[in-house]
Amino acid sequence: MSKPVKFVRGFHEPKPKDIDKALGNDAPFSNEFKTSFNSLPKPTNDLDWLANYREKGQTYAQFLDQCPFLDDRSSLQEYIYLTLLDNDDRLSILNIDRLVDYTKRFFQMEVKLLPLFTNITWNDKKRTLACTVKGRNNSTSATTLRTRYDSITGHSQICVNHVLNLLKRSVPSDARCLVAITLHDLYSDSSDLFIAGLAQGNCRIAAFSFFRYDPRLEISEEF
Incomplete structure (x- = not known):
């Protein structure tokens, strides 16, 4: 016993x-x-x-x-912002409207979609993922996301820390938080098999992946 x-x-x-x-x-x-x-x-x-x-x-x-969420500054942060880090054809398997509605009901806050990432393309030769990122002042810049690629499995992953660094530059002043949603797989450290997501609460940012929720996915010891 x-x-x-x-x-x-x-x-x-x-x-x-x-x-x-x-x-x-x-x-x-x-x-x-x-x-x-x-x-x-x-x-x-x-x-x-x-x-x-x-x-x-x-x-x-x-x-x-x-409580940091009940101070005077947070009263001006009245929106949850979601931004989509993926191509429209891939995101079509998600019901974005229902996701927004669920988030709104669960947190009892208004939710807005913010189009920060566009022109997302995979370079098959360089094994890299490029996109256009919109900044806080609506300026845009071409960015190559930090990724890693397994030539045996053909699987690629995005470094979540790079995504968070991009989000930091674009958090609206009235945002309670800014969350990037993607169907791409994520990793943080070289030792990670994968991570579902990562947040930086003090910066009001997070990134979350739905990739590992695919019921057809078989988990292995290799990323």
Whole structure:
């Protein structure tokens, strides 16, 4: 029988009175709302967060004061921007309108499509992917995306870090975030088999790939 995993030494499991105190008397929570949450689960693995870190907790007032998404600047960042990094014929298998609608409903924010990447072409001779990128001031520039290519499998991947660097130059001032969507496979480091995506929260940017969601795909140890 395995030994039960305990909270890290010094962590105090919150009692109902502690929770009420953290929420505060002025918090707009009904008793029904307060009882809708399960009690704090005990760690089940040695790697669980609370088995290793002594969290001090946070009151609701502290959360409102410290949350970066609730400051005065974020009130002006009212849109989620999506940009498509792919050819129209490839993107046709995605229902972009439904993706936009889902994102809008899930985050309860307005969503806009931003056409940053155009003229995306694969150079079969050089094994590179080129495109035209629109900057924040509507200027355009031709760019060759950093890629890697496997001559045995014929598979190519885009370096997500290069994509993020391009996004940094184009984040609208009213954007909560700018996310690039692609059907191309992504990688970050040479040791990566692949990555599904990567975000830089402080810069309000991210890139996400649907490539690995293809049900016909067979995963191997080679990219």
